[in-house]
Ligand code: HPA
């Protein structure tokens with residue numbers, strides 16, 4: 634089944650590009666860019682020590698500390714291109730045919746790296762992936778919820794972001810970082826402005842926070858997709874509503890275990906979602922930090938729930954239909970899915 638899962642044409646909808654920064658590239662860029670990582674933290678003494686620390690996150694906030702610290706090494710356009718390319722190459726090996734990639738411009742702006750630099754590097758990586766790997770890719774700008782909405786509005790209004798929107802280098806917006814203290818409704822205005830600019834809308838909700846954050850994201854922010862959303866199962870009425878509306882969740886199993894949102898993959902409401910008809914895709918979130926890329930997440934789910942090839946096909950299909958690419962690209966991916974289905978040993 635693992636070979637079949639690899640061969641399935643996969644769409645990734647929940648990958649933070651900064652979360653694909655493997656310790657090897659992190660140390661390499663730190664040395665190239667003369668960046669000193671925090672010497673008081675023994676985790677930064679070697680790749681092994683860092684990976685070991687990544688194995689012991691206690692919460693979303695504990696992870697976010699390492700995630701934001703590591704970004705210090707990303708300084709130049711080339712660094713962002715190298716990061717994006719390293720992710721696209723690995724995703725392609727795992728059978729990803731379409732990737733919608735998050736990035737956190739505010740975390741780079743705070744360090745004096747312009748939005749134009751970040752987007753130029755990521756766009757170069759995307760162009761290469763589209764040409765050399767035949768992957769389709771999109772870019773989703775995330776607002777950081779631990780910063781005030783005024784900062785998100787300032788980013789939205791900035792000439793760099795407006796230029797990227799006009800150039801169609803950005804396809805949508807998302808909302809990430811610490812969820813519990815910063816509910817979705819705080820970002821109502823910036824979501825309304827983003828929608829008026831023609832951007833697609835998604836938001837992290839129901840990861841560490843309650844199901845009510847899923848409802849507010851849908852009905853106050855007006856998102857068309859929910860990132861994580863595992864707490865949806867706590868509210869059966871809302872779950873039925875989401876199922877009926879066909880709204881897709883982008884689930885990240887290994888992330889949820891590493892960040893202690895669940896004790897193990899077994900606790901994830903995947904069978905319940907399949908039963909109720911809630912659409913979802915399976916994703917890696919921050920693969921450098923959570924012990925696996927997308928295929929590892931597919932395999933972990935399979936090893937726990939032993940899904941049938943038909944169930945896997947329905948998951949891959951939901952991922953294609955829930956993508957934000959053109960219908961022509963969706964048709965190509967549907968054909969790839971048909972090829973994978975025919976190759977399945979009976
Ligand atoms: N949740 C919230 N914020 C994030 C995440 C996540 O899983 N990854 C990167 N920023």
Ligand code: ZN
Nearest residue numbers: 649809837918
């Ligand atoms: Zn995420």
